[in-house]
Every structure is written in C-alpha cells, then in structure tokens.
Amino acid sequence: MTDPAATPDPTMEAIGDAVLLGREGDPEPARRALLALWRQIGVAGDPFHRCTLAHYLADLHEDPASALMWDVRALDAADALTDERAQQHHAGLRVAGFYPSLYLNIADNLRRLGAFEAAAEYIDRAEQHTSALPDDAYGTTVRSAVSEVRQAIDDRDPAPRASAPGAARSSA
Structure with a gap:
C-alpha cells in the first residue's frame, strides 16, 4: 500500500x-x-x-x-x-527499519541450509537492529520471528518455521 x-x-x-x-x-x-x-x-x-x-x-x-x-x-x-x-x-x-527483517531472513535461510555459525552472525545483526522497528503489529511479528530463529539456531534445527512467510503455501 x-x-x-x-x-x-x-x-x-x-x-x-x-x-x-x-x-x-x-x-x-x-x-x-x-x-x-x-x-x-x-x-x-x-x-x-x-x-x-x-x-x-x-x-x-x-x-x-x-x-x-x-x-x-x-x-x-x-x-x-x-x-x-x-x-x-x-x-x-526509514531504511533502518528494513534491516531487522532482512538480516532475519538471511539468518533463517542459512539456518535451513545448516550453516548455523553464519546464521548466528546474521541473527545477531537482526537483534542489534530491532530498536529500529515500530511498536506495532509488524514490529512484534519481526521481533517474534527473530526469537524463533535464534532458538532454532541454538537448537541446530534446520526445519522450516511454521511462521515463516509463505509457510502456509502448499508445497505441491
């Protein structure tokens, strides 16, 4: 919009x-x-x-x-x-507000590829930029996803997240 x-x-x-x-x-x-x-x-x-x-x-x-x-x-x-x-x-x-999501997405893909150390570096960057997120539903969604991906990285879990964009699509 x-x-x-x-x-x-x-x-x-x-x-x-x-x-x-x-x-x-x-x-x-x-x-x-x-x-x-x-x-x-x-x-x-x-x-x-x-x-x-x-x-x-x-x-x-x-x-x-x-x-x-x-x-x-x-x-x-x-x-x-x-x-x-x-x-x-x-x-x-504000461009600064783009970075948490951009870093999150890179971290999540690296995690799914099994590159956990690289994923941890990008999720660190996402966390460092979350203060630029608005205090609204979008900001809450990104902050929650950062937490989910951090946990998945810590658990060495490469499975796709149910809450990831496009996750509701069928894989058919």
Missing part, C-alpha cells in the same frame, strides 16, 4: 499486485511476474524497487538457497537505499 500523498509508482504497484497473487496460494505466477519486473529494473536499478522486489521474491522460494540469493539481493539494495527515496513511497519509512 502506498502513501496517498506519494507520487504514483507503477513499479511498486506491479510489485504489490504480484505479491497479492502469491498470497492467494499460487506462487508460480507471482514469481514469474516479479522476475519479469526484475529484468526491467535491472541489478543497478532503483534500490527501493530492487529491495522490495527481492525481499518478496525470496518469500516465494521454498528452497533456502534460492531464497537466500534473493534475500542477499534485498540487503544489497537496502545498503544503497536512502530514507529520502523510501519516503517517496511512504512518508513513515
């Missing part, structure tokens, strides 16, 4: 449409739509578009190695993103 005062952004609208498609239970058309947008945006395109698209595309991959590739791309784009650019989409966005 965009800020009504923000400049219309057809790319963000297309990303949003693809995300909704994926949440309807059939990830393949959503993946195809996002990959087509990725080709349009390009690896050096608008960091806000790249970050958003890669973040959502990672959630559409059940394979942790594929998801990790997109999560790393989202993190890379966030590193090139400014608050000013993010606020063109929504006045309340």
Whole structure:
C-alpha cells in the first residue's frame, strides 16, 4: 500500500499486485511476474524497487538457497537505499527499519541450509537492529520471528518455521 500523498509508482504497484497473487496460494505466477519486473529494473536499478522486489521474491522460494540469493539481493539494495527515496513511497519509512527483517531472513535461510555459525552472525545483526522497528503489529511479528530463529539456531534445527512467510503455501 502506498502513501496517498506519494507520487504514483507503477513499479511498486506491479510489485504489490504480484505479491497479492502469491498470497492467494499460487506462487508460480507471482514469481514469474516479479522476475519479469526484475529484468526491467535491472541489478543497478532503483534500490527501493530492487529491495522490495527481492525481499518478496525470496518469500516465494521454498528452497533456502534460492531464497537466500534473493534475500542477499534485498540487503544489497537496502545498503544503497536512502530514507529520502523510501519516503517517496511512504512518508513513515526509514531504511533502518528494513534491516531487522532482512538480516532475519538471511539468518533463517542459512539456518535451513545448516550453516548455523553464519546464521548466528546474521541473527545477531537482526537483534542489534530491532530498536529500529515500530511498536506495532509488524514490529512484534519481526521481533517474534527473530526469537524463533535464534532458538532454532541454538537448537541446530534446520526445519522450516511454521511462521515463516509463505509457510502456509502448499508445497505441491
């Protein structure tokens, strides 16, 4: 959803449409739509578009190695993103608030791949950035997921989390 005062952004609208498609239970058309947008945006395109698209595309991959590739791309784009650019989409966005989720997702994929030491480094980073999260449902969700992933790392458990994005999808 965009800020009504923000400049219309057809790319963000297309990303949003693809995300909704994926949440309807059939990830393949959503993946195809996002990959087509990725080709349009390009690896050096608008960091806000790249970050958003890669973040959502990672959630559409059940394979942790594929998801990790997109999560790393989202993190890379966030590193090139400014608050000013993010606020063109929504006045309340701060890039610092993106990092807990980005680090969490990388940690979770590394954990699922059995790379527990690397996963622990990224979950540490996620924990260090949770103060940038809002005190709302989103912030609570990310903080809870950070706790769940920390516990799974400590337990050396590579199983997918039931609460992970896309976990409700069927694997058929």
